[in-house]
Amino acid sequence: MKKGDEYMINSVCVLTIKVDNIQAAIDFYTNVLDFNVSKYYGEKIVSLQHEAVPIVLEETEHQLLGNRQGVLLGLLSQDIEQDFSQLKAKGVKVLFDEPKPCPPGRYFVIEDPSRNEIELVQFL
Template identity: 30%
Template sequence: MGGTGSKIAVISVNVHDMDQAVAFYTDTLGFAVRSDRGAPYFVELVNDGPRLVLQLAERPAKADYPSGACIMINLGVADVRAELSRLRESGAELLHDSLQESPVGPYFAVADPSGNVIELIQFSE
């Protein structure tokens, strides 16, 4: 990583409706709220890694996934087939109807209520 010693410290996810976003990230994806003292502008989620913060924005995202360049969050899961079924039943906005193959393992993508892309992947051994 260059000579700057840079590392990712915070991942900020811009969301246009904080209540919808918190419900999606907690109820649907299984995160917990670490701190909501900055609500409704900032809500920090529990994450084993860089800080994960939901940040209020004026409007939803318009990602051109998978063709356009964008930053995505990838969540490693133990059973991607079960997660696909669970999220389909939850009514989440799936961006793939079936599992996709990649060199590192099967995955699928879902959009959060603001249009941000989340990929869930089961890494191959």
């Protein structure tokens, strides 16, 4: 999406659900909620088939979550470097020094005013 000459960062591209045990999560989402596994990205990250926004299960050690949210909103970036620079220039709290690689491309994480984390992802 474009706003004038600027790309807008308002397209949800993924929901990541942080889980304590990936096998238990796969069992729950497939056997209880009837999702199907779409793709494995290693031993701790799994994508589920979904008609609209992809849903990813990611195993994270429970103590790392602390009081943080268990669901991470992912927004689509068309130009990860530009979005990174613009958000930093706007004073947004960016949790990384630079965009990092991830299985589908590159990403970085920001915080909203309530300390909710939002992931920006550019698919390669």
